Amino acid sequence: MTDSAQTPPTAPVLEFRDLRVDFALASSTVHAVRGVSFAVNSGETLAVVGESGSGKSATALSALRLNPEPPCVYAGGQVLLDGKDVLGLREKELRKVRGARISMVFQDPMTSLDPLQRVGDQVSEVLRLHGDHTRAEARRAALTALDEVGIPDPERRYGQYPHELSGGLRQRVMIASALVARPSVLIADEPTTALDVTVQRQILELLVSLQRRHGMAVLLITHDLGVVAETADRVVVMRHGEVVETGDVHQVFTRPTAPYTRDLLAATPRLEPVA
Numbered sequence: 001m002t003d004s005a006q007t008p009p010t011a012p013v014l015e016f017r018d019l020r021v022d023f024a025l026a027s028s029t030v031h032a033v034r035g036v037s038f039a040v041n042s043g044e045t046l047a048v049v050g051e052s053g054s055g056k057s058a059t060a061l062s063a064l065r066l067n068p069e070p071p072c073v074y075a076g077g078q079v080l081l082d083g084k085d086v087l088g089l090r091e092k093e094l095r096k097v098r099g100a101r102i103s104m105v106f107q108d109p110m111t112s113l114d115p116l117q118r119v120g121d122q123v124s125e126v127l128r129l130h131g132d133h134t135r136a137e138a139r140r141a142a143l144t145a146l147d148e149v150g151i152p153d154p155e156r157r158y159g160q161y162p163h164e165l166s167g168g169l170r171q172r173v174m175i176a177s178a179l180v181a182r183p184s185v186l187i188a189d190e191p192t193t194a195l196d197v198t199v200q201r202q203i204l205e206l207l208v209s210l211q212r213r214h215g216m217a218v219l220l221i222t223h224d225l226g227v228v229a230e231t232a233d234r235v236v237v238m239r240h241g242e243v244v245e246t247g248d249v250h251q252v253f254t255r256p257t258a259p260y261t262r263d264l265l266a267a268t269p270r271l272e273p274v275a
């Protein structure tokens with residue numbers, strides 16, 4: 001194909017089209033996302049980078065319509081998941097989509113896991129919510145998912161509570177519950193920031209291997225360009241609620257076009273060349 005550089009390898013599974021997100025506060029309105037457009041293709045890892053407050057999380061949360069409303073107002077645009085606008089779905093339809101078609105892993109699993117529920121039940125519950133799985137089927141699938149995310153002795157861990165697990169294992173449980181229903185898109189918002197460096201690496205390697213095995217799309221939100229270089233295929237650079245640059249990671253890191261991207265790269269001296 002002559003125009004292969006412009007043609008995405010597969011159709012987008014998730015597409016942000018001119019998305020606008022405001023937060024209406026008592027004294028003023030924050031225009032957090034100001035007309036953002038980009039697409040995530042199936043089977044790829046797309047990283048969104050940018051300084052704190054640039055609108056990365058507000059954009060990502062829009063894909064599940066999870067920004068708190070109020071103060072959030074979806075002021076314009078669309079978020080197409082498999083071609084259907086998530087922002088136009090009713091709450092009941094959204095509940096069907098979340099966890100099943102698209103799911104999210106957050107920075108701190110302690111805030112997302114229920115401290116009073118056994119971790120295995122929290123994973124199997126996702127299937128109970130979304131399918132017609134029996135309790136036994138859901139338990140079996142949860143055990144498989146716990147095993148797949150590298151939790152040793154899943155039978156024993158299944159019955160434990162979040163506080164009995166290390167931070168790294170808790171993050172693995174979150175990933176298991178995000179993936180157990182086999183969504184086509186996984187959003188990971190700073191998934192390793194709360195972990196120590198060795199564990200960070202293990203969790204990133206796990207995400208990359210799961211992404212490859214299942215061929216899902218991963219939208220990775222991070223401020224760490226080293227992580228982007230190691231895990232992502234493409235990158236979107238955001239600043240002040242807008243996209244300033246999009247492209248193949250290697251291309252953006254070696255030949256950035258936006259001055260802001262150049263500044264970001266210059267501020268990351270430990271960045272190693274992309275293989």
Ligand SMILES: Nc1ncnc2c1ncn2[C@@H]1O[C@H](COP(=O)(O)OP(=O)(O)OP(=O)(O)O)[C@@H](O)[C@H]1O
Pocket residue numbers: 023030032050051052053054055056057058059068071223
């Ligand atoms: N729930 C909220 N209520 C009010 N303002 C919000 C809310 N969520 C985000 N904002 C504002 O929207 C803007 C974008 O925030 P967002 O969290 O998307 O940035 P970010 O790029 O993800 O930053 P960080 O890397 O620090 O997470 C910021 O000005 C932030 O204060």
